[in-house]
Every structure is written in C-alpha cells, then in structure tokens.
Amino acid sequence: MTRGFYTKPTLEVAKKLLGKYLVRKIGKKKLSGKIIETEAYLGPQDKASHAYQGKVTPRNQAEYLIGGHVYIYLVYGMYWQMNISTGKAGRLECVLIRALDSNLGKIASGPGKLCRYLKLDKSFYGEDLTKSKRIWLEDPAPEQARCRASRVIATKRIGIDYAGIYWSKRKWRFLLKRDF
DNA sequence: GTACAGATTGAG
DNA sequence: TCAATCTGTACT
Numbered sequence: 001m002t003r004g005f006y007t008k009p010t011l012e013v014a015k016k017l018l019g020k021y022l023v024r025k026i027g028k029k030k031l032s033g034k035i036i037e038t039e040a041y042l043g044p045q046d047k048a049s050h051a052y053q054g055k056v057t058p059r060n061q062a063e064y065l066i067g068g069h070v071y072i073y074l075v076y077g078m079y080w081q082m083n084i085s086t087g088k089a090g091r092l093e094c095v096l097i098r099a100l101d102s103n104l105g106k107i108a109s110g111p112g113k114l115c116r117y118l119k120l121d122k123s124f125y126g127e128d129l130t131k132s133k134r135i136w137l138e139d140p141a142p143e144q145a146r147c148r149a150s151r152v153i154a155t156k157r158i159g160i161d162y163a164g165i166y167w168s169k170r171k172w173r174f175l176l177k178r179d180f
Numbered sequence: 181g182t183a184c185a186g187a188t189t190g191a192g
Numbered sequence: 193t194c195a196a197t198c199t200g201t202a203c204t
Contacts, residue, residue, distance in 0.1 A: 039187070048187065059200060077198030079188050096187060112188050159187055183203075192193080 001137040003130050006067025010086040010093040011172065013067070014040040017084070018152055018176040021138045022100060024118045031118055033100030033108060034140070039157050040172040041083070043092030048163040051092035062126045063094050070127040070135070072120060079112030080120055084129065098158075098173070151177040 001020070006013060015038075023032040041049040043063070050060040050073070062071035063085050071083040071094050083094040100108040100117075108114035115121075120135075129136050154171040161168045 041187075050187080057200065073187080074199065075186060076188055076196080077186090078196070081187060083187085098187090110188070157187075163187095181204080184201090186199100189196090191195090 001068075001130065001139070003066070003068055006084065006086055006129070007088055008067075008086070010040045010042055010095060013084075013086045014038045014095045014172070015152055015174050017095060017097070017137075018174055019140055021140060022097065022118075023136055023138055024120070025134045026119060031102070032138070033102035033118075034176075035097060035099075036101045036176040037097075037099035038174050039096040039098055040174075041094050041096060042172075046163075047167045048157065049092065049094075054092065060092075063092050064090055065126065067091075068129045070124050070129060072115070072122065072124050074122070075112070080115035080122075081111040082115055082118075082120055082124075101176075153177055 017035050017038050020035050021032050022035055023030060043049055043051045044054040046052060051063050059073060062069055065085045066089040067086040069085045071085050073081050075081055082097045085094045087093045096111060097114060098111050100114055102108060108117040124135065127135060153175045155173045155175065156169050156171055157173045
C-alpha cells in the first residue's frame with residue numbers, strides 16, 4: 001500500500017481497509033490476517049476520539065502524522081489497540097483495526113486480542129506502514145480478491161457510549177461479512 | 181504528588 | 193454484570 005491510500009478521507013480508508021491483509025513479520029516468521037473490522041475516528045469533532053477538541057498529548061501525537069503511521073495505545077492497562085493514522089499531516093483522524101481473520105486458524109476477534117496475537121506493543125508507536133520492514137498492508141492475492149466483493153456492514157461503534165448517544169450512534173464501525 | 185477514568189476482555 | 197490493571201491527564 002502506498003502513501004496515497006492512507007491520505008484519503010478517513011471514512012473511505014476505513015472501508016477500503018476491509019479485505020486488505022495486515023502482515024506482521026517476527027524474525028523469520030510472517031503472520032498475516034485479513035482485516036474484517038475497522039472503526040473510524042474523526043479528530044476534533046468526534047467526542048469519542050482521543051483528539052477531541054484538538055487535544056495533543058504525548059499519547060496521541062501519532063494521530064497527527066500523515067496517513068499510514070501506526071498509532072498504538074494501551075487501554076485499561078492491559079490491552080493494546082492498533083490504529084492507522086489517516087489524512088494529511090496535522091489531520092487528527094485515524095482508523096482503529098478491531099479484528100483480523102487469520103489464515104492460521106486463529107481469529108483475532110477484538111482489538112486487544114489482535115494486538116496480543118500479532119505481538120504488537122509500544123515499540124510500534126509511530127511506525128510507518130509504507131516503509132516498515134516488520135508490519136505493513138498488502139492487497140489480497142488474486143484468488144482471494146473476490147472476498148472484497150463481500151458485503152460491508154456499517155454499525156455503531158463499540159465501547160464509547162460515554163461519548164453520548166449523538167456520537168455513539170454514528171455508524172462508523174465497518175465489518176466485512178465472511179463469504180465462505 | 182495523588183486521584184481517576186478508559187476506543188477491552190473474560191469470567192460469573 | 194463486573195473486576196483486572198496501568199498510563200495519561202487533571203487536579204492539589
């Protein structure tokens with residue numbers, strides 16, 4: 001995936017990420033999984049975003065980077081969440097990767113499990129997905145490309161009810177329906 | 181320096 | 193339904 005892919009509007013990127021393969025290289029091993037669930041977070045205007053009202057903290061500054069950087073963050077002291085910054089530099093927008101469909105039989109069915117499975121941690125903070133040698137995105141192989149035609153389902157986002165009904169009801173969570 | 185809440189998960 | 197568990201942020 002090139003830089004241009006990530007600098008498109010966030011909601012568009014969130015949808016297009018579905019069906020892409022997330023590849024993680026650990027030593028000689030390569031782990032990969034199809035992205036089947038994402039959520040969009042739209043910066044200052046989005047009350048559920050860490051960058052609500054343009055807040056900048058050491059924690060969320062990766063969100064300000066140009067699209068294609070990893071914004072990884074520890075929630076509840078136990079679970080990592082992997083986000084990809086989107087848009088141009090200075091845009092406080094990102095896409096949360098919630099779930100992968102792994103071809104190894106295991107399913108990373110939530111943000112925390114996903115990162116545990118891929119062994120992602122703080123060392124990936126700010127990683128550039130267009131340059132990194134240990135994590136990047138790939139287009140589906142030709143014989144798997146038909147999966148991209150699968151239905152995309154939009155639902156409300158998860159775990160952000162605190163942001164109020166106005167934001168929590170926004171359908172910015174995107175799922176890829178499996179088509180076995 | 182101290183208090184507190186959270187983009188989750190798994191058990192009860 | 194609720195606790196585990198810890199970092200960043202907003203207080204004093």
